[in-house]
Amino acid sequence: MAEVRNNWTKEEISEIYHRPLLDLIYEAATVHRENEDYAEVQISSLLSIKTGGCPEDCAYCPQAARFHTDVEVQALMSVEQVTNAAQKAKDGGASRLCMGAAWREVRDNRDFDRVIEMVKAVNSLDMEVCCTLGMLSENQAQRLADAGLYAYNHNLDTSEEDYKRIISTRTYDDRLKTIENARKAKLTVCSGGIIGLGETVEDRVSMLKVLSNMPKHPESVPINALVPVKGTPLADQPRVPIWDMVRMIATARIIMPKTVVRLSAGRTEMSLTDQAFCFMAGANSIFAGDKLLTTPNPAFNEDMQMFELLGLKPREAFKSGRPQVKQEDSVLA
């Protein structure tokens, strides 16, 4: 049984990443098959609850106000809109809804109160609820946890060394602090990154080291391939080779054997064969539904046909246990 370690060195991770490709895939598949539910794939649906107009300068992001992209700014959705979208995602087979807001950070205001109501409403549909709202204090994380939030997504995106090239409006430490705050509130953590930003392989290894050396590995690690968007500084980045994606997924699988590794953004550019290699290399989650936050994603029925063909099964919600909802906060109370 692969041991869960938190002391991986860059040399070890780099050695794994650079193994001959088929050896690497074989090893990752072997580690993955030690998990009894290896044929199950967790399906998350994304919903952009507040779109565009973000004050941050993340070079990849179509939602940053300072870049001129085709994204239309949309104010925070109503709880009813979110509940309807969540029900639709559930009917389509998603067990988790991830609500994203184009915010730098959470503020203690009425918008946050509304997000708390959204979390309660989606939780009462018996779906795992995830949020990605930017930076978060410990107290805010606790409020989300009390409302029944299952996971908090906060990506590292790249290495600490490379971070300043991509984002100048916050630091890597800010990112780590938020992840710590989510942990203190006993939320499960979803944190990963993007490849294809123009980073080096060393940067990728360095980011994987930070993730795999956390005292507790993130329960999910999304690996995104950059979706280049017109108007952003990274619009002309070349497409990331599929084998880089496979190497990232396989390396993450080997060094974090119990973590759910998500084949995230970039699937519209991947063939079925490309994706099959990612699943073989240990990916066991996807974002499904026609849209990511603002960019397209494969159609749900195409994904279901792919599952059928590859012999994969959607994972049911709450397989690893339910969050503790504070009684007075429960909509059922």
Ligand code: SAM
């Ligand atoms: N504003 C919050 C934040 O930055 O934490 C939450 C939403 S933000 C859009 C969530 C994540 O989406 C980013 O951290 C990044 O990893 C990913 N992302 C954004 N634009 C992307 C793109 N063009 N291609 C791939 N991933 C992207």
Ligand code: DTB
């Ligand atoms: C993650 O790692 N990828 C998702 C989710 N977490 C929030 C977002 C991908 C966004 C891709 C660009 C867009 O659709 O705006």
Ligand code: SF4
């Ligand atoms: Fe804003 Fe998040 Fe996009 Fe950065 S990634 S610009 S913080 S929405």
